[in-house]
Structures are given as structure tokens and as C-alpha cells.
Amino acid sequence: MSTLLEVSGVTVSFDGFRAINNLSFQIGRAELRAVIGPNGAGKTTFMDIVTGKTRPDDGHILWGDKSISLVGMSEAKIVQAGIGRKFQKPTVFEDQSVQENLLMALRKNRSPLSVLFYRPNAADLARVAELAAEIGLDDALLRLSGELSHGQKQWLEIGMLLAQDPRLLLVDEPAAGMTPAEREKTTTILKEAAKTRAVVVVEHDMEFVRRLNCKVTVLHEGAVLAEGSLDHVTKNQDVIDVYLGR
Structure with a gap:
């Protein structure tokens, strides 16, 4: 499986505190991955460095077929390169219909004039459906x-x-606040999406992670503590000590 994103030796400090500590992480082109770990493990900072919100002090973040460096690239350019991020709290245009929200999100020419005179064509409406x-x-x-x-x-x-047709989708705690039926549906949506792109899910809910049935990366103190199937990592004594034993 060829690598889509490679994070190697990345370190990030805030006022002397190392939020990310020599982190290395890889994900393939069509792969579903869960990232778990205790509060303060560096899960959000990991997503921040991949999306350009936070710049690492050290290390490399390589992206795509040509191994382009994401370090120093603007957040907007990283989105254009094919990385999409979903935060915990949903942000949708509440006064617009579901269809209008999806039409606004389609990858189109976004110059002021084209936006002003935009009328959805049959292909746009079919894609939204x-x-x-x-x-x-x-x-x-x-x-x-x-x-x-x-x-x-x-x-x-x-x-x-x-x-927006991203090649990598970063999703932050999608199961929070959902009913059991909604969680089930969310699992299906994410698994389906991961057939054609990479999907990284940061999650606390172990039952939800089990349903995803994918490789799991455990972070602790800004570094990878363990990696493998959920059964494999939950039997790891270090993981039990720092995370599951709480």
C-alpha cells in the first residue's frame, strides 16, 4: 500500500511543553485509521500540524504522489492539496437547505464573479443527490x-x-452526542468514504472504534505508544497503564 501522508520526527512545543514529541505516522491512500489516547495526548495538535494550523518546530510532513512538504504551507493551500478536516461541533449553514449546503461545498471556481452568477447545472445536482x-x-x-x-x-x-473530494479526511470525535442508531450510520458513512480516500478518525468512544474495525494508533504525550488492531492495542500493557486503566 503506497503512502499518502507521512509524518516523521515531528515535534511541537508550547511554552516549553512538548505537545508533539518526535511523532511519526503514516497512512495509505484508501485507509481508515482511528487515533485514540488520553486527554493531552496530542490528538488535536496532530490534526493541527497536518492542516497547517500549527507549524512544527522540527520534522517532516510529506504529502501525495510527489511527497510535497506541508510544513510552512498555508491552511488554504493544504485544503486545495486535498486535505479536509471536520471539527467536533458541526458547522453548517442553518438557514440554507441541505441541498444548498452541499452545492456550496462542491469543488468549483470560487472567483467572486462566478460565485455571484452561479447556477447549479444537472451534473452539480446529480452529484449533490x-x-x-x-x-x-x-x-x-x-x-x-x-x-x-x-x-x-x-x-x-x-x-x-x-x-470537495479530499484525498484525506480528518474527523474529530464524530460519535459525540449521537444516538446509537446515528452512531451506526456514521460508522457506515466513514467506512464507505475510506474505500476511495484516507480517513483518520480521532475518537474516545471505544465501542465506536471497535465498529470501525480498522487499524488503531494510540498517542501518549505526543508520540505513538502503540499501533495495530483494537484487540492488539488494548492488550498492550503500556496502553492499559496510561489510558484504559483510568
Whole structure:
């Protein structure tokens, strides 16, 4: 499996505190990965350095077929390169319909004039219908996004990211605040998305991670503590001591 993203020897310090400590991490082109670890393990900072929000003090972050360095690249350029991130709290345009939210997110020419005169064509509407089916909102296309449940808003935001056709999707705690049925559906959406791109899910909910049925990376004090299947890492004594034993 060829590597899509390679983080090697990355270190990040804030006021003398090492949030990321000589971190190395790789993910393939069509792979689902869960990242777990106690609070303060560096999970959010890891996503921040990949998306350009935080610059590492040391190390390399290489991306794509040509191993382009992401270090020093702007957040906007990193999005254009094909990396999408979903934060914990869903951010959708609540006064717009599900369809309008998805249309706004499609990869299009975003110059001021083209936005002003944009009218969706048949291909745009077909793509939006396809995305809505993928995220389980095909029956809600004309509903206002503000009327959706918390779980449905999460799905819509995932759909908006997928509309940009990223090669890597970073998803932060998608299961938080969801009903059991919504969690089940979220698992399906993420597994389906990972058939055609890399998906990294940061999550605390072990039951949700088990359902994802993928390779797990455990972070602790800004470094990789263990890696492998969930059964493998949960039997690791170090993981039990620093994380599961709490």
C-alpha cells in the first residue's frame, strides 16, 4: 500500500511543553485509521500540524504522489492539496437547505464573479443527490439544515467535506452526542468514504472504534505508544497503564 501522508520526527512545543514529541505516522491512500489516547495526548495538535494550523518546530510532513512538504504551507493551500478536516461541533449553514449546503461545498471556481452568477447545472445536482444518499440525507434535501438533528448535521458536514473530494479526511470525535442508531450510520458513512480516500478518525468512544474495525494508533504525550488492531492495542500493557486503566 503506497503512502499518502507521512509524518516523521515531528515535534511541537508550547511554552516549553512538548505537545508533539518526535511523532511519526503514516497512512495509505484508501485507509481508515482511528487515533485514540488520553486527554493531552496530542490528538488535536496532530490534526493541527497536518492542516497547517500549527507549524512544527522540527520534522517532516510529506504529502501525495510527489511527497510535497506541508510544513510552512498555508491552511488554504493544504485544503486545495486535498486535505479536509471536520471539527467536533458541526458547522453548517442553518438557514440554507441541505441541498444548498452541499452545492456550496462542491469543488468549483470560487472567483467572486462566478460565485455571484452561479447556477447549479444537472451534473452539480446529480452529484449533490449522490452525496446526500451517501450520508443518509436524500429524504431531507429540501429541509433547512437548522431543523436537522445533531447527528444529521454531523453527516451533512461530512457530506460537505466529501463534496470537495479530499484525498484525506480528518474527523474529530464524530460519535459525540449521537444516538446509537446515528452512531451506526456514521460508522457506515466513514467506512464507505475510506474505500476511495484516507480517513483518520480521532475518537474516545471505544465501542465506536471497535465498529470501525480498522487499524488503531494510540498517542501518549505526543508520540505513538502503540499501533495495530483494537484487540492488539488494548492488550498492550503500556496502553492499559496510561489510558484504559483510568
